[in-house]
Amino acid sequence: MVSVSFEGFTGNTHVRQTLAAALRDGRLPHAILLEGDEGTGRKTLALLLAQALVCTAAQKPCGVCTPCKKAAAGIHPDITVVEAQGKAGMITVDAVRAVREWFYVRPNEAGYKVCILPDAGRMNTHAQNALLKILEEPPSYGVFVLTVLSASELLETVLSRVSPFTLLPPSRADCAAVLQKRLPKADPARIAYAAGVFDGNIGKALRLVQDEDFGRQIAYSLDFCRAMVSPNEYDLLVLTGKIEKDRELMKLFLPIAVNILRDVISHKTGAGVYITAQEAQLAEIAEHLRVDQALEAIDIFGRAQAALQSNANGPLLATWLCASLKRAVCS
Numbered sequence: 001m002v003s004v005s006f007e008g009f010t011g012n013t014h015v016r017q018t019l020a021a022a023l024r025d026g027r028l029p030h031a032i033l034l035e036g037d038e039g040t041g042r043k044t045l046a047l048l049l050a051q052a053l054v055c056t057a058a059q060k061p062c063g064v065c066t067p068c069k070k071a072a073a074g075i076h077p078d079i080t081v082v083e084a085q086g087k088a089g090m091i092t093v094d095a096v097r098a099v100r101e102w103f104y105v106r107p108n109e110a111g112y113k114v115c116i117l118p119d120a121g122r123m124n125t126h127a128q129n130a131l132l133k134i135l136e137e138p139p140s141y142g143v144f145v146l147t148v149l150s151a152s153e154l155l156e157t158v159l160s161r162v163s164p165f166t167l168l169p170p171s172r173a174d175c176a177a178v179l180q181k182r183l184p185k186a187d188p189a190r191i192a193y194a195a196g197v198f199d200g201n202i203g204k205a206l207r208l209v210q211d212e213d214f215g216r217q218i219a220y221s222l223d224f225c226r227a228m229v230s231p232n233e234y235d236l237l238v239l240t241g242k243i244e245k246d247r248e249l250m251k252l253f254l255p256i257a258v259n260i261l262r263d264v265i266s267h268k269t270g271a272g273v274y275i276t277a278q279e280a281q282l283a284e285i286a287e288h289l290r291v292d293q294a295l296e297a298i299d300i301f302g303r304a305q306a307a308l309q310s311n312a313n314g315p316l317l318a319t320w321l322c323a324s325l326k327r328a329v330c331s
């Protein structure tokens with residue numbers, strides 16, 4: 001008897017089980033949409049799904065049969081991944097048309113043909129309309145897996161043709177366990193910190209743990225929060241200058257800063273469980289910050305993160321951040 005399981009994928013039990021059951025019973029939708037934040041494993045799950053579709057073992061995906069190995073190596077002829085390309089990072093209408101030609105030729109080796117479109121929101125209207133034509137008349141053996149940050153990135157007409165699933169980060173503890181398994185030599189304290197700061201988001205936490213500048217990001221974030229509450233405006237201007245030029249630093253720093261402020265609020269309210277800093281460091285910031293100001297600053301950092309994700313201009317965003325925070329903290 002055939003069985004399908006995505007146990008290797010952490011968290012999201014309901015999504016995992018629903019997809020596995022559909023695949024096992026031969027009723028997998030022709031087009032699947034995986035919606036979730038960056039780092040929630042959308043592409044990992046898409047690839048596992050593709051692997052299970054071509055796997056020849058009874059327990060899919062087995063990971064050891066030839067089709068599974070080809071799929072994992074990215075060389076299976078019946079699986080294609082259409083990445084965004086070029087300076088603008090778009091999936092062009094030509095790329096979608098090429099997929100269309102590929103798709104309508106019967107599978108070479110497997111019973112299915114699988115096309116993965118990571119960041120499907122990077123298709124413009126033309127490209128989405130070209131895709132729609134395929135989604136309206138998919139070949140019986142064809143499966144599309146699209147991933148997006150938010151379903152709102154796709155046209156209504158495309159959305160009406162896909163079965164959506166939302167991926168959420170697992171618990172912090174599960175995230176830490178996955179990271180420790182993947183990086184056995186990494187410092188557990190560093191892993192716990194990253195899993196905490198990114199609320200269990202495996203992809204983001206992994207990036208922070210692997211970052212050579214790990215200590216620098218944390219020190220920078222603490223310095224920034226200190227400068228934010230300091231009457232001396234010069235320090236904050238100097239620190240803002242750094243993220244203006246360094247988008248990667250800004251990406252890591254924003255969520256750390258949010259968590260520092262959450263810890264500051266915990267300190268002020270006596271909750272007492274901190275993930276980002278020593279109590280003395282938090283007390284120093286807490287002294288100059290009311291809870292309502294901290295909450296407003298968290299909201300501002302959150303808006304900056306959203307803007308960064310939708311490709312906002314770095315220097316402008318850094319300037320806006322600095323000015324908004326000063327206003328919030330001095331009010």
Ligand SMILES: [Zn+2]
Nearest residue numbers: 055062065068
């Ligand atoms: Zn296999």
